[in-house]
Amino acid sequence: MASHDVFVVHYHEIALKGGNRPIFEKRLAENIRRSLQGLGAGRVRRAYGRIVVELGEGADAEGIEEALRKIFGIQYFAPAKKCLQDLEEIKQAALAEASRHDSASFRIQTKRSNKAFGHTSLEVNRMVGAAVQKGTGKKVVLKDPELTVFIEVVDRDAYVYSKRVQGPGGLPTGVSGRALALISGGIDSPVAAYMMMKRGLKLTFLHFHSFPITSRASVEKVREIVKVLSEYQGPSELYTIPLGDIQKRIWTRTPGGLRMVLYRRMMLRLGERVAEQVGAKALITGESLGQVASQTLENLVAIEKAAAMPVFRPLIGQDKEEIIQKARDIGTYDISVLPHEDCCTLFVPKHPETRADPVYVEKVEEALEVGDLIEMGLDAMEKERL
Ligand code: ATP
Ligand code: MG
Numbered sequence: 001m002a003s004h005d006v007f008v009v010h011y012h013e014i015a016l017k018g019g020n021r022p023i024f025e026k027r028l029a030e031n032i033r034r035s036l037q038g039l040g041a042g043r044v045r046r047a048y049g050r051i052v053v054e055l056g057e058g059a060d061a062e063g064i065e066e067a068l069r070k071i072f073g074i075q076y077f078a079p080a081k082k083c084l085q086d087l088e089e090i091k092q093a094a095l096a097e098a099s100r101h102d103s104a105s106f107r108i109q110t111k112r113s114n115k116a117f118g119h120t121s122l123e124v125n126r127m128v129g130a131a132v133q134k135g136t137g138k139k140v141v142l143k144d145p146e147l148t149v150f151i152e153v154v155d156r157d158a159y160v161y162s163k164r165v166q167g168p169g170g171l172p173t174g175v176s177g178r179a180l181a182l183i184s185g186g187i188d189s190p191v192a193a194y195m196m197m198k199r200g201l202k203l204t205f206l207h208f209h210s211f212p213i214t215s216r217a218s219v220e221k222v223r224e225i226v227k228v229l230s231e232y233q234g235p236s237e238l239y240t241i242p243l244g245d246i247q248k249r250i251w252t253r254t255p256g257g258l259r260m261v262l263y264r265r266m267m268l269r270l271g272e273r274v275a276e277q278v279g280a281k282a283l284i285t286g287e288s289l290g291q292v293a294s295q296t297l298e299n300l301v302a303i304e305k306a307a308a309m310p311v312f313r314p315l316i317g318q319d320k321e322e323i324i325q326k327a328r329d330i331g332t333y334d335i336s337v338l339p340h341e342d343c344c345t346l347f348v349p350k351h352p353e354t355r356a357d358p359v360y361v362e363k364v365e366e367a368l369e370v371g372d373l374i375e376m377g378l379d380a381m382e383k384e385r386l
Pocket of ligand 1: 182186206267285
């Protein structure tokens with residue numbers, strides 16, 4: 001007999017959402033079902049502020065655990081033994097659970113969501129604790145024991161477990177709608193995307209490259225990065241647009257110092273058009289205040305004016321060190337640091353403007369035929385699913 005036959009999944013923030021709660025729970029359950037496909041999980045059902053995942057015959061418990069770690073909305077989960085609401089059966093399960101660990105001390109921690117169960121949580125703690133102590137010789141320690149055996153008494157069943165695994169927290173993918181993430185091959189934009197994904201947004205990705213002027217390395221990197229991010233949100237669409245010809249026109253028709261700001265403004269304009277196509281309501285970038293010349297307050301303001309759609313910059317107040325740590329945690333860092341030619345380092349000015357004046361920027365852009373550039377970009381756009 002397998003030691004665990006379910007995963008008990010707990011969420012946190014969702015429980016606070018009042019009237020929205022059923023929508024959040026339903027979405028979370030759906031997301032769990034989808035991401036566990038092919039791993040042999042059985043039923044996934046909602047039960048009193050939890051979700052219970054049954055392990056089917058021959059289920060890949062390790063694979064399921066790996067997947068649950070990446071599902072937004074999950075605060076923690078536990079591989080557990082499912083019991084009848086019968087004290088003797090619960091005692092046996094707790095004894096078996098405690099016997100698996102060579103700890104010297106333990107405690108029982110019961111949570112009773114079904115008040116129809118004939119014993120209070122304290123009574124269960126006491127009676128099951130006595131049985132485990134007798135059966136294992138372990139000592140009961142209430143403060144900081146080496147092992148805690150949890151018992152949850154829910155609708156029809158009781159669950160017994162001793163290991164809680166952290167989930168990523170946040171809100172279930174999709175409950176907040178859709179946004180478009182501008183993703184480069186760098187460190188920052190994948191972290192920005194992750195942070196907004198964690199708030200329940202489903203993301204579509206857009207990358208600008210300079211192939212055939214440069215190699216396709218940046219596209220390859222972005223593909224790998226989007227694959228990592230897809231482990232959290234499910235299959236994702238990546239749009240790619242060649243920026244080389246657009247950059248060339250900017251380069252030949254406008255003064256050098258403004259180039260970076262003008263490239264970014266084109267990125268936002270094109271981003272907005274793609275967002276409209278895919279039903280996204282906001283753009284996301286990895287900009288962080290003051291990090292590079294194009295990210296001074298003045299330049300950010302001058303860039304933002306190119307788009308009417310809101311631009312979310314979750315990293316705006318983060319230090320590079322914090323961002324790097326986050327990139328490592330998410331699993332994108334090692335890909336991001338591989339060398340590639342950034343489309344924007346291709347035609348960088350020697351002395352980039354750090355205080356672009358929006359009025360001047362607009363005047364300079366008159367020479368660009370922006371509408372035509374947008375059509376050029378969209379015509380050459382490609383799309384793939386990862
Ligand atoms: P990153 O590490 O994300 O590249 P960065 O600190 O290098 O960020 P910039 O290169 O100035 O900053 O880019 C600022 C933001 O503009 C990026 O975080 C990203 O959202 C967007 N961006 C920059 N280059 C590209 C690109 N080639 N394709 C799509 N988006 C881009
Ligand atoms: Mg960059």
